[in-house]
Amino acid sequence: MVKIAVLGFGTVGSGVVEVIRTNSESISRKAGKKIDIKYILDIRDFPDSPERHLLTKNIDDILNDDEVSIVVEVMGGLDPAYTFTKRALLAGKHVVTSNKELVATHGAELLGIAKEKNINYLFEASVGGGIPIIRPLNQCLAANEITEIEGILNGTTNYILTQMIKKGKTFQNALQDAQEKGYAERNPAADVEGHDACRKIAILSSLTFGCHIDSNKIHTEGITKISLEDVEYAEAMSSVIKLLGFSKKIGDKIIARVSPMIISKEHPLAGVEDVFNAILVKGNAIGDVMFYGRGAGKLPTASAVVADIIDIVKNIDRNSRMIWSTCEEEVLIDIGETTSSYFVRVKTDNKPAVMELITKVLGDCNFISIQNPKTQDEVAFVTPEKKEKELQTALNDINNHSFVNTVYSVIRVKNE
Amino acid sequence: MVKIAVLGFGTVGSGVVEVIRTNSESISRKAGKKIDIKYILDIRDFPDSPERHLLTKNIDDILNDDEVSIVVEVMGGLDPAYTFTKRALLAGKHVVTSNKELVATHGAELLGIAKEKNINYLFEASVGGGIPIIRPLNQCLAANEITEIEGILNGTTNYILTQMIKKGKTFQNALQDAQEKGYAERNPAADVEGHDACRKIAILSSLTFGCHIDSNKIHTEGITKISLEDVEYAEAMSSVIKLLGFSKKIGDKIIARVSPMIISKEHPLAGVEDVFNAILVKGNAIGDVMFYGRGAGKLPTASAVVADIIDIVKNIDRNSRMIWSTCEEEVLIDIGETTSSYFVRVKTDNKPAVMELITKVLGDCNFISIQNPKTQDEVAFVTPEKKEKELQTALNDINNHSFVNTVYSVIRVKNE
Numbered sequence: 001m002v003k004i005a006v007l008g009f010g011t012v013g014s015g016v017v018e019v020i021r022t023n024s025e026s027i028s029r030k031a032g033k034k035i036d037i038k039y040i041l042d043i044r045d046f047p048d049s050p051e052r053h054l055l056t057k058n059i060d061d062i063l064n065d066d067e068v069s070i071v072v073e074v075m076g077g078l079d080p081a082y083t084f085t086k087r088a089l090l091a092g093k094h095v096v097t098s099n100k101e102l103v104a105t106h107g108a109e110l111l112g113i114a115k116e117k118n119i120n121y122l123f124e125a126s127v128g129g130g131i132p133i134i135r136p137l138n139q140c141l142a143a144n145e146i147t148e149i150e151g152i153l154n155g156t157t158n159y160i161l162t163q164m165i166k167k168g169k170t171f172q173n174a175l176q177d178a179q180e181k182g183y184a185e186r187n188p189a190a191d192v193e194g195h196d197a198c199r200k201i202a203i204l205s206s207l208t209f210g211c212h213i214d215s216n217k218i219h220t221e222g223i224t225k226i227s228l229e230d231v232e233y234a235e236a237m238s239s240v241i242k243l244l245g246f247s248k249k250i251g252d253k254i255i256a257r258v259s260p261m262i263i264s265k266e267h268p269l270a271g272v273e274d275v276f277n278a279i280l281v282k283g284n285a286i287g288d289v290m291f292y293g294r295g296a297g298k299l300p301t302a303s304a305v306v307a308d309i310i311d312i313v314k315n316i317d318r319n320s321r322m323i324w325s326t327c328e329e330e331v332l333i334d335i336g337e338t339t340s341s342y343f344v345r346v347k348t349d350n351k352p353a354v355m356e357l358i359t360k361v362l363g364d365c366n367f368i369s370i371q372n373p374k375t376q377d378e379v380a381f382v383t384p385e386k387k388e389k390e391l392q393t394a395l396n397d398i399n400n401h402s403f404v405n406t407v408y409s410v411i412r413v414k415n416e
Numbered sequence: 417m418v419k420i421a422v423l424g425f426g427t428v429g430s431g432v433v434e435v436i437r438t439n440s441e442s443i444s445r446k447a448g449k450k451i452d453i454k455y456i457l458d459i460r461d462f463p464d465s466p467e468r469h470l471l472t473k474n475i476d477d478i479l480n481d482d483e484v485s486i487v488v489e490v491m492g493g494l495d496p497a498y499t500f501t502k503r504a505l506l507a508g509k510h511v512v513t514s515n516k517e518l519v520a521t522h523g524a525e526l527l528g529i530a531k532e533k534n535i536n537y538l539f540e541a542s543v544g545g546g547i548p549i550i551r552p553l554n555q556c557l558a559a560n561e562i563t564e565i566e567g568i569l570n571g572t573t574n575y576i577l578t579q580m581i582k583k584g585k586t587f588q589n590a591l592q593d594a595q596e597k598g599y600a601e602r603n604p605a606a607d608v609e610g611h612d613a614c615r616k617i618a619i620l621s622s623l624t625f626g627c628h629i630d631s632n633k634i635h636t637e638g639i640t641k642i643s644l645e646d647v648e649y650a651e652a653m654s655s656v657i658k659l660l661g662f663s664k665k666i667g668d669k670i671i672a673r674v675s676p677m678i679i680s681k682e683h684p685l686a687g688v689e690d691v692f693n694a695i696l697v698k699g700n701a702i703g704d705v706m707f708y709g710r711g712a713g714k715l716p717t718a719s720a721v722v723a724d725i726i727d728i729v730k731n732i733d734r735n736s737r738m739i740w741s742t743c744e745e746e747v748l749i750d751i752g753e754t755t756s757s758y759f760v761r762v763k764t765d766n767k768p769a770v771m772e773l774i775t776k777v778l779g780d781c782n783f784i785s786i787q788n789p790k791t792q793d794e795v796a797f798v799t800p801e802k803k804e805k806e807l808q809t810a811l812n813d814i815n816n817h818s819f820v821n822t823v824y825s826v827i828r829v830k831n832e
Contacts, residue, residue, distance in 0.1 A: 015701075019559050019560075019701045020559075022700070022701075023559060023560065023561055023700070023701070026561055027558070027559060030554075030558045030737065031558075032737055124556065130701070130702040130703070130705065131705055132548075132552045132555075132556030132557065132705070135551075135552075135555060135556050136548045136551075136552060136556070138446075139548075139551060139555075139723060139726070139727060140540065140548030140551050140552070140720070140723050141548065141719070141723065142443070142446045142447075142722075142723050142726045142727075143435050143436075143439060143443060143718070143719045143720075143721075143722030143723045143725075143726065144439065144719055145439055145442055268687070268708065271684070271687040283719065284438070284439070285431075285435045285438075285439070285546070285715040285716065285718060285719035285722075286546040286709065286710070286715070286716045286719040286720075287546070287709065287710050287713075287715070287716055288709060288710070289546065289547055289548070289707075289708065289709035289710075290706075290707075290708035290709065291705075291706075291707060291708075292684065292705065292706035292707075292708065293702060293703065293704060293705035293706065294702065294703050294704070294705075297703075299701040299702070299703070300701065300702045300703055302559070302701060303557070303559045303560055303699065303701035303702040304556070304559075304702075305559075306558075306559030306701075307555060307556050307557065307558050307559045309559075310555070310558045310559065311555060311558075314737065315731070321446065321448055321730065
């Protein structure tokens with residue numbers, strides 16, 4: 001019998017309790033021992049919950065109880081989750097979490113403590129919800145040098161973009177729809193500005209490359225500026241717009257970013273729709289492998305948390321050797337030094353002059369037009385591969401000409 | 417330092433050696449110990465191989481060497497792989513394999529020996545090549561009751577179908593193309609008749625449902641009868657034809673089969689093309705999750721084998737608790753008792769009479785036509801959901817009418 005405590009009785013916490021209760025027989029069989037929930041910590045009261053006898057508001061009840069060997073932190077946020085997790089690990093208790101903010105911020109330190117204590121800090125649920133990705137990266141692909149990770153890491157923005165692409169809804173209408181369905185928060189900034197995806201790509205990058213990548217330093221763009229005309233242009237290029245987290249090893253350095261990308265409909269990530277997430281991993285032996293599923297939601301996320309609990313029960317006496325240290329030097333390549341093709345739109349009264357100027361400044365571009373009256377007074381094109389800082393200089397140059405009204409909708413285009 | 421022996425120096429065996437050599441530093445770091453190849457067993461000579469000093473033709477060299485703790489069986493086939501594996505396990509050596517035929521046939525017995533000896537018999541590479549699927553099923557989705565597995569499990573047939581769908585090649589031409597590219601054997605029966613996919617769905621079913629599903633009893637159809645007209649009809653239904661392995665739990669019983677299926681282009685498996693494989697798993701907590709990648713090939717398969725080796729090194733003193741026993745009673749549901757919709761074509765000189773007859777015998781069918789002169793003298797339709805034995809009775813009935821020339825192309829249609 002292994003006794004656990006659940007910190008936080010919100011969506012994920014109640015999901016964890018539900019999964020353990022529903023599948024208790026098969027979980028015990030797989031873990032080799034019965035898993036028993038001894039405490040649930042929450043500052044709120046749940047007088048009608050059948051679990052109310054397990055509730056406590058005092059973390060010390062849990063930390064001082066030697067019977068509790070696994071703490072499940074599903075509170076979210078940095079505080080007090082960080083303090084509780086650190087104290088639990090220092091007390092020799094394994095910790096399982098779904099808290100991406102905490103892992104992205106303090107992962108290196110918390111994994112270090114776990115290693116020192118020969119226990120585990122596991123966080124499968126922090127990326128991709130229920131999709132197995134942390135364990136596959138750490139175990140199944142262990143024979144590979146991982147060279148690149150690219151994924152749709154946020155279900156809310158993917159739902160919004162799918163509504164724009166498939167239903168022709170504007171960003172605002174699609175966002176409102178997502179809010180009504182409960183896919184987006186009332187304050188949707190963390191999702192639509194890309195911060196949530198950024199934390200996830202920071203975790204994946206740190207884990208893959210073995211040292212802590214600071215999420216605050218990762219170049220992050222959201223989808224708030226994407227218009228229906230951009231979507232239409234992408235369609236004209238047999239492509240779709242997706243918000244992608246991206247991380248690639250170049251020698252000892254790393255490129256990491258979150259941004260909207262125009263990708264061909266032939267790309268495996270292009271068909272990932274609605275709230276689904278998918279993560280494409282490139283390894284030097286395996287080639288491309290993709291993991292697909294629901295990136296959020298009560299039961300999928302709880303499913304990943306409980307898998308971590310089972311893993312710990314099976315390996316209660318040992319550290320899983322999942323580790324990232326502090327980077328010795330800055331490994332992130334400055335975004336200005338990275339290259340891409342870009343889709344750009346320029347508003348103008350003099351198209352021939354703009355096209356001539358663009359070709360002169362940016363080289364051989366691929367001009368695109370769509371049958372939409374709103375785009376009558378503009379020139380749209382895809383540039384050749386350029387360093388971002390060179391693109392910016394060129395666009396500033398173009399913007400300074402009198403026959404150019406404004407340059408907008410700069411979206412990276414994936415060529416491979 | 418952990419010493420291993422590789423049985424079989426063919427494509428996969430040489431890939432395993434290559435991956436261990438190429439990624440040796442990161443593999444040692446992840447495993448926590450250096451992995452050293454002490455023997456390679458093969459009946460052939462490799463006088464020019466840099467590994468020739470490791471070669472032996474005598475299995476006893478390996479089984480009698482106490483330094484060897486892991487045996488990697490990548491010979492394929494039942495004999496002598498079965499004897500060697502059994503002897504290795506009985507000698508207390510962990511075994512890793514890519515041999516789907518052996519796992520599908522003797523998995524229950526070999527896993528039983530491994531459990532008894534507190535060692536491991538791991539076979540990630542036996543299904544889906546490099547795609548992580550066995551470990552995710554066993555670990556990452558351990559919190560779930562798995563209710564259904566469905567997948568494109570054979571790259572050769574998926575390549576052939578993709579060529580038929582995308583390039584309009586006939587089955588014969590596409591097969592020849594696959595043979596020229598090295599994707600299909602000179603004798604392609606194991607692939608195109610569905611036997612390879614059958615072994616894989618047998619392994620996945622046995623593992624998920626916890627008891628041995630005999631691959632010989634699984635209803636298996638290949639793709640040799642699929643014509644370009646069938647592909648065109650599927651296109652008219654906004655669908656594609658894929659060879660799918662399928663396994664579903666119904667109470668205490670299981671439906672398992674391998675067959676071509678007509679699936680909507682919206683389905684996640686529809687976009688899986690060329691030699692890629694993908695496996696869609698339904699769990700009661702996680703919902704749908706899909707694993708995608710290269711299902712075969714030297715390095716992807718070797719990648720999965722080496723991941724199993726690393727896992728064993730990390731857990732050298734314990735059994736992974738992956739187990740399937742012998743089924744106490746027949747759990748496979750007779751194919752005649754399972755239900756589906758079916759796509760059927762009937763050759764006739766009297767279409768109105770046939771359509772009337774079909775509606776009478778099969779109920780409200782969905783009639784389909786395509787602009788292809790070859791299909792002028794036929795009626796094509798999709799039936800409502802029917803038990804297979806009822807469908808057969810109905811089709812025999814239809815075939816007995818004088819105005820019906822022949823009934824052909826009976827392909828299951830996936831409705832959900």
